Amino acid sequence: MSHHAKYMDIESKSALNRVRGMGFRWSLNPFRGCVHGCHYCFARRYNAFHDLNASEDFSGLVFVKTNIVDVLRAELSRPSWPRDVVAIGTATDPYQPIEGARRLTRGCIEALAERRTPLQLVTKGTMVQRDVDVLADACRRAGASVSFSITTLDPDLWRDLEPGTPPPWKRLQVMERLVTAGVRAGVLLAPVVPGITDSHESLAAVVEAAAAHGAHYLHPNVLHLQPGTREHFMDYLSSRNPRLHSAYQRLYVEPFAPTTLRRDVEDRVSELMDAHGLKERRHDWWQPAQPAQQLALAGV
Numbered sequence: 071m072s073h074h075a076k077y078m079d080i081e082s083k084s085a086l087n088r089v090r091g092m093g094f095r096w097s098l099n100p101f102r103g104c105v106h107g108c109h110y111c112f113a114r115r116y117n118a119f120h121d122l123n124a125s126e127d128f129s130g131l132v133f134v135k136t137n138i139v140d141v142l143r144a145e146l147s148r149p150s151w152p153r154d155v156v157a158i159g160t161a162t163d164p165y166q167p168i169e170g171a172r173r174l175t176r177g178c179i180e181a182l183a184e185r186r187t188p189l190q191l192v193t194k195g196t197m198v199q200r201d202v203d204v205l206a207d208a209c210r211r212a213g214a215s216v217s218f219s220i221t222t223l224d225p226d227l228w229r230d231l232e233p234g235t236p237p238p239w240k241r242l243q244v245m246e247r248l249v250t251a252g253v254r255a256g257v258l259l260a261p262v263v264p265g266i267t268d269s270h271e272s273l274a275a276v277v278e279a280a281a282a283h284g285a286h287y288l289h290p291n292v293l294h295l296q297p298g299t300r301e302h303f304m305d306y307l308s309s310r311n312p313r314l315h316s317a318y319q320r321l322y323v324e325p326f327a328p329t330t331l332r333r334d335v336e337d338r339v340s341e342l343m344d345a346h347g348l349k350e351r352r353h354d355w356w357q358p359a360q361p362a363q364q365l366a367l368a369g370v
């Protein structure tokens with residue numbers, strides 16, 4: 071949670087990270103750690119890689135890569151840079167509160183647009199509306215999309231699952247402002263948390279609201295639990311709902327939920343999208359190419 075957070079400035083040797091097994095080849099994260107503190111956060115596992123505790127340290131200690139804009143500019147200036155899509159916010163939210171003062175995400179968006187490099191950004195941070203000007207410019211010059219991650223519109227569930235985040239209905243309002251300003255924006259209905267946010271009512275509420283707020287696209291993704299995240303989330307479940315905890319032990323033998331469950335959610339979301347006139351789906355965001363394949367991330 072933000073009121074406990076400590077920030078540490080660091081210098082980063084590289085800005086662009088090579089990514090394998092995802093729908094994009096490069097990622098960029100101006101911060102490491104995230105004060106939004108979502109209990110299901112897949113990025114907790116990156117802290118496990120860095121010998122930090124995946125529970126408390128993840129939301130309590132945020133590293134700020136102070137030189138990232140300069141490093142990015144240098145990398146984008148290389149003649150060999152292929153101008154591939156860069157994903158921003160794969161391991162931390164690029165619009166968590168510290169970005170308000172630091173403006174690193176903003177600087178990176180400007181640098182990418184200048185070098186005609188397309189970007190995909192994902193956030194729960196309503197602060198993204200501050201950067202509507204540079205995002206609209208990036209859309210025109212290079213191509214850009216802003217995905218708002220929404221798991222639930224239930225106020226109690228939201229507070230419990232994502233304690234440090236702005237309310238989902240505010241995220242949707244900001245998405246609408248971006249769309250109105252010419253930014254391509256949509257909703258990641260992710261993660262869908264089995265037994266908690268996968269009811270028809272819950273999914274329908276998100277799809278309907280996304281359509282009503284002008285989402286260009288919507289993409290659902292069922293929770294996966296990688297090492298690091300898994301331990302934290304199972305502890306969370308046993309404190310809230312012991313019955314669900316034992317169900318999860320059977321459900322999540324592997325990091326990914328069973329295919330039948332994932333297909334069922336995807337089919338139901340597709341039907342809801344048809345019902346609400348939301349046509350466009352994206353398959354290239356967050357979705358590893360093969361569920362069994364391990365993500366290989368360098369230098370997160």
Ligand code: SF4
Nearest residue numbers: 104106107108111162
């Ligand atoms: S906002 Fe994203 S990166 Fe931050 S804790 Fe939540 S899921 Fe993780």
